[in-house]
């Protein structure tokens with residue numbers, strides 16, 4: 001791996017170490033294992049869900065329950081495997097009884113997600129569910145924008161419904177399946193954003209230089 005890749009991997013490991021013992025918000029009380037996220041440090045695509053559920057909290061891995069199986073099926077429908085993409089969440093610890101994360105919890109955890117995004121520098125971010133969409137598009141309504149791509153700070157952000165919501169609501173299932181089928185075309189479109197991605201690479205170089213001091 002090149003030096004930039006090593007730097008990204010180091011950052012991801014550092015974030016994983018920090019979230020394992022983090023007490024920045026009340027969610028640490030319901031944490032068994034933190035779920036920092038997983039995938040290649042140089043992934044071109046990042047999927048961001050809401051927060052760990054029961055199985056994720058037990059195993060310390062994202063999307064390992066029924067929703068994870070559905071996500072893998074969706075990836076397979078576009079000839080992709082989960083090992084090719086980075087998968088994470090906006091909060092790294094399980095909300096009790098799978099309740100929605102609170103604004104203060106989202107805020108407390110957002111710095112970890114931002115460090116992961118800066119390190120991985122993905123061309124495409126697929127948000128799963130309204131809380132991860134709101135991290136990038138605070139005023140958007142998911143029913144209006146799902147499946148559409150938007151340029152946010154030089155990256156293509158594509159909001160989608162959360163696979164767990166689709167499992168509970170049959171009408172959403174076909175919507176998310178159709179949105180996924182459009183992903184390859186949108187990913188190809190991301191190749192036309194070189195200047196912004198280069199800017200992000202420069203940010204990483206700057207961060208590396210700063211870390212030397």
Ligand code: SF4
Pocket residue numbers: 019022023024025026027028034091092093105108109
């Ligand atoms: S959810 Fe995030 S901010 Fe809250 S305790 Fe866990 S790692 Fe820390």
